[in-house]
Amino acid sequence: MADRHGPELAAPLAERLRARGLRLTTQRQRVLAAVAALEHATPEAIGARLREEAGPDGAAPDTSTVYRTLELLERLGLVWHTHLGKGAPVYHAAEHPHLHVVCQGCGEITSADPALLAAAAERLAADLGFQLDVGHVALSGTCRACRGRAGTEHS
Amino acid sequence: MADRHGPELAAPLAERLRARGLRLTTQRQRVLAAVAALEHATPEAIGARLREEAGPDGAAPDTSTVYRTLELLERLGLVWHTHLGKGAPVYHAAEHPHLHVVCQGCGEITSADPALLAAAAERLAADLGFQLDVGHVALSGTCRACRGRAGTEHS
DNA sequence: CTCGCTGCAAAGCTTTTGCACCTGT
C-alpha cells in the first residue's frame, strides 16, 4: 500500500525529467514515492522512511540527495511544501490539492478542503490582485482535544 | 516615531511582569519596542535594529537575550509570531490582530483583515471543533507584481 | 563516451543552552 501512489506518479516523473533532459534515477523515484506515501512529511521523515524501506541493504538515498531531490520535484510541480512551524517544512504530493490545518498544541496535521478558502481567495484577488496559493497555506489553531488542555498552563 | 508603540506597550509590560514576579529590564523594553516598530520582524532583524539604535555605545541586548525575551513576551501575550517561510519566524506586537499575506515571489508581507477568514474559521469550528488562530496564519501566494513574472520559468 | 547525479563530509546558519557575573526589587 505504500506504493499506491507510485504508479500514478512514475509516469509524470519520467516524462517531466526527459522533457528537461534530466535523468530518471532510482533515488528520485523513491523519494517521490515516499512523499506520496507519507502524506505530510518533513525531509527528515522522508529520509527515515527511505532508510527503513531500504532495509539492511543500506541502499537508501543520502540526506543531501533527499533535499536536492525534493527541490527538484517541487520545481517539476510534482510535490509541494508548506512550513507548518519551527524548522519543519512538510512535503506532499501535488496530486490532490488540500490545505493544512495544524494544531499548535499537539502538532497534529489535518487536511482540509481547499474550498474553505475560496471566499478569502476571491477577496484577495479582487482587493489586492493577490493570487492565493491554497496548496501552501497552513492554518494554525487549536484542535478540539487541545482546547480542553489549553489555559491549564498558567496560574 | 519609532517608539510610538513604546508608551502603549510599556505599561502592560511592567504590569504583566510584576504579576508574575518577573523583572522589568531595559532589554525587555527595548525588544518589545523594536518588535512594535518593525511591523514584521525576524529575530535577526530585531537584533540588528537594537544594535543600530544602541549606536557605537554597544549597549544592545545579546542575540540570546533577544530570543529569550521574544519567547517571554509571547508568553505574556504581548507579541505573536508566525512562520512565513524557511527559517524565518516573524514577530509582531499583539496590539492589532491581523493576518499575513506573503508573496512567494518577492517575499513581501502584507497585512490583511482577519475578517477575511471569518467564514473559514466558522466552518473549521463547526466541522472539526478546531479553533482557528487568525493571528498566526500566513497566507502564501503571488502578488500582482510577481504574477507577471511568474510562469516565465518553464517553457 | 558524456555529463548529470549521488554519496560523503565539511561548512553555514539560526537557535539553544550552560555558567559566572550583574542588576532589579
Added chain:
DNA sequence: ACAGGTGCAAAAGCTTTGCAGCGAG
C-alpha cells in the same frame, strides 16, 4: 541580600555545498 537576567561562548539542529566517482542515456 536574593533571585532573576544578561552576556559570552560553545553546542546543537537542520540545510547547503564541494568534490570525486558512479551511472543513465
